[in-house]
Amino acid sequence: MNEEQMKQLLDMFDKRLDDKLKARDEEAKKAAEEAAKKAEEEKKKQELENDKLKAAEEKVKKEKEAKAAAEAEKKIYLEAFKYNSTLKQFVEDNKDFLPENLGAIIDALQTKQYTGDVEKANELKRAVIEQYIKKQENLDNLPDSLKAKAEAFAEFTTQEKLNRAADFYDIVETGIHTAKNIKKVEAMEKGGGNPGDGSKTANQEYEEKMLQFSKEALAPGSTNNGDGK
Numbered sequence: 001m002n003e004e005q006m007k008q009l010l011d012m013f014d015k016r017l018d019d020k021l022k023a024r025d026e027e028a029k030k031a032a033e034e035a036a037k038k039a040e041e042e043k044k045k046q047e048l049e050n051d052k053l054k055a056a057e058e059k060v061k062k063e064k065e066a067k068a069a070a071e072a073e074k075k076i077y078l079e080a081f082k083y084n085s086t087l088k089q090f091v092e093d094n095k096d097f098l099p100e101n102l103g104a105i106i107d108a109l110q111t112k113q114y115t116g117d118v119e120k121a122n123e124l125k126r127a128v129i130e131q132y133i134k135k136q137e138n139l140d141n142l143p144d145s146l147k148a149k150a151e152a153f154a155e156f157t158t159q160e161k162l163n164r165a166a167d168f169y170d171i172v173e174t175g176i177h178t179a180k181n182i183k184k185v186e187a188m189e190k191g192g193g194n195p196g197d198g199s200k201t202a203n204q205e206y207e208e209k210m211l212q213f214s215k216e217a218l219a220p221g222s223t224n225n226g227d228g229k
Contacts, residue, residue: 080121087124097138097179099131125165129153132172141178146171 091103105127114120132138133150142150153161153168 076118077116080117083121084117084124087128094176096183097176098128099135102128102131105131122162122165125169126158126161128172129165129168130161132175138175138179141175141182142171143174143178146174 087106091098091106095103106124109123109127112120112123114123129150133154139147139150149168150171153164153171156164
């Protein structure tokens with residue numbers, strides 16, 4: 001084999017090697033592209049699954065919120081209906097602690113047209129609170145925190161009173177409850193039933209305990225319903 005033939009043979013081997021290397025590179029490139037394509041497809045698939053999961057979670061959240069809102073609205077309506085239905089009896093049961101003209105005012109308000117029980121309850125509560133805090137004796141029976149609350153309510157506009165009557169109605173409930181306890185103390189003192197030693201100091205001490213009891217009974221979280229019974 002001469003030099004020319006040897007050169008041709010080497011060139012042939014080099015070409016075959018180049019072809020193999022090129023084919024290998026092409027195959028590796030193709031595999032890498034397929035892997036990248038597959039990874040992108042998996043990523044999109046995962047994102048789609050995540051979007052579906054988020055959508056499902058959001059749907060459940062909104063359903064829960066809607067249910068909670070409906071239950072809250074139902075509770076407000078039922079409480080308003082109960083208040084409207086029992087207010088007349090409440091006034092009768094507590095007439096000794098309420099303004100004399102309150103019954104007539106309520107009767108007049110009962111004849112008005114309302115969009116529903118909630119609006120009616122707010123109107124009645126506004127009137128009850130307004131009339132109750134006009135009497136100084138009633139204000140005197142309130143703890144200091146509620147005296148400030150009563151003063152704040154008196155400064156509200158009519159619309160503000162309507163909007164916030166439910167939040168301020170504890171002024172009336174606490175006032176009546178405290179007045180009843182004071183009346184019980186006075187009755188016990190007159191009847192000789194005071195558990196103290198009969199001195200002025202003991203009487204005052206017992207009255208303070210009764211007043212403190214009335215405040216605690218109507219504090220947030222108390223199971224007392226504010227009717228003084």
